Amino acid sequence: MTEICDPKLAEAFAAFPAGPRAGLLKLRALILRSAAELPQAQPLQETLKWGQPAYLAPRGSTLRLGCPRQGGFALYVHxxxxxxxxxxxxxxxxxxxxxxxxxLFRSADEIDPIRHGWLIRRALTYRVRR
Known part of the structure; x- marks a missing residue:
């Protein structure tokens, strides 16, 4: 997995409870891997939005990672x-x-690289097709 170089991003991930954190890191890896396969998603920006890890490609729609109030973790889109x-x-x-x-996810095991990767790739290239 790619190291988190930004200290504020690292702090945001560290602040998540251990169970959701594992799933969020798995989603992060899927986002980074998907973006690496898409030239039109470069350069991918990894930052914080509303205190949550967020990912934006130049002609994409923002993806965010977080924990909803009802528990578990989530992959957010616009x-x-x-x-x-x-x-x-x-x-x-x-x-x-x-x-x-x-x-919404309850565990990292629910993440499907094919299915959820499809959504991630669509988000990263959202305005390429529009």
Whole structure:
């Protein structure tokens, strides 16, 4: 896994409870791996938004990682985008979804590199197709 070089990002990940942190780090690795495979997603910016790890490609839509109040962890997308509706057209009924803004997870084992990688790649290239 790629080291977290920014001390503020490292602190944000360290602040998550251990169980969710493992899943969030797994999602981070999937985001970084997906971006590395997409020239149009370069350079990928890894930063903090609202205190949460956030990922933005030059012509993409922001992805955020965090822990919802009800527990577990989540992959957040821009709620006014078509990302979650398009995802549900492809993978309906396979995940816990929060409106048009997030996929919710209970454990790192629920992360599917194919399915969730599809959503991540769509987010990283969101404005390339529009």
């Amino acid at each position: 709620c006014q985008s078509r990302l979650i509706p398009d995802y549900l057209e492809q993978f309906e009924g396979l995940d816990r979804i929060e409106g048009t803004r997030a996929i």
